[in-house]
Amino acid sequence: MTELAALKEAVEACRRCHLRDGARNVVFGEGNPHARVMLIGEGPGRQEDLQGRPFVGAAGQLLDKIIAACGWQRSEVYIANIVKCRPPNNRVPTIQEAQTCMAWLDQQIRLIAPELIIALGSTAARHLINPNFRITRSRGHWFEYKGIPVMPTFHPAALLRDPSKKRPVWEDFKQVIAFLEQDEACSR
Numbered sequence: 001m002t003e004l005a006a007l008k009e010a011v012e013a014c015r016r017c018h019l020r021d022g023a024r025n026v027v028f029g030e031g032n033p034h035a036r037v038m039l040i041g042e043g044p045g046r047q048e049d050l051q052g053r054p055f056v057g058a059a060g061q062l063l064d065k066i067i068a069a070c071g072w073q074r075s076e077v078y079i080a081n082i083v084k085c086r087p088p089n090n091r092v093p094t095i096q097e098a099q100t101c102m103a104w105l106d107q108q109i110r111l112i113a114p115e116l117i118i119a120l121g122s123t124a125a126r127h128l129i130n131p132n133f134r135i136t137r138s139r140g141h142w143f144e145y146k147g148i149p150v151m152p153t154f155h156p157a158a159l160l161r162d163p164s165k166k167r168p169v170w171e172d173f174k175q176v177i178a179f180l181e182q183d184e185a186c187s188r
C-alpha cells in the first residue's frame with residue numbers, strides 16, 4: 001500500500017471534528033499522486049458528499065472544463081479541499097474545523113509534492129495564504145504555502161453565479177500554465 005493510500009484509509013476513519021457526524025462520506029481527494037498541480041477548494045457539497053469525490057457537482061463540471069481548456073486531463077492533476085467532510089447546508093467551515101482537517105491536507109500535500117497549488121475561492125486562500133485574504137482584491141498573484149507557490153483564483157461556484165468572473169479566472173490559469181512551461185524549460 002502506498003503512503004497516500006494509507007493516509008486515505010486513516011482519513012476515512014477520522015472523527016476529529018463534528019463535520020463527520022452530518023456527512024455521508026469523507027471526501028479524501030483524487031487525482032495523480034505525483035501531480036504537478038494541486039487544486040484545493042473549500043469542502044464537499046451535496047453531490048460530493050453523496051459520491052465521495054471532490055468537485056463532481058455543477059461547480060465541478062465547470063472546473064472540468066477549465067482543466068480541459070488548460071490542456072490537462074482531470075486525472076493528471078490532484079483535487080482536494082480544505083475540509084474533507086461536508087459542512088451542514090454547505091456553510092463555510094469554521095476556523096477550528098479547517099485547522100483540524102488541514103493536518104490531513106498537509107500530509108497529502110507533502111506526499112503529492114506538487115509544483116504549485118491553485119487555491120479555489122476565498123476559504124482556500126484564507127487558510128493557505130492569509131486569514132484576511134480578499135479574493136477579489138488579491139487573486140491572480142503568486143503566494144506561497146509551506147514553500148509551494150500558490151495561485152489564488154475564484155471558486156468555480158462563484159463563476160456559476162457571476163459569469164463575468166470567467167475571464168479573470170482564465171487569466172489566472174494562464175499564469176499557471178506559463179509557470180509550468182517555464183519550470184519545464186528550466187529543468188531541461
Ligand code: SF4
Pocket residue numbers: 011014015016017018019020026083084085100101104
Ligand atoms: S472534516 Fe476532516 S477533521 Fe473533520 S472529521 Fe472529516 S476528515 Fe476528520
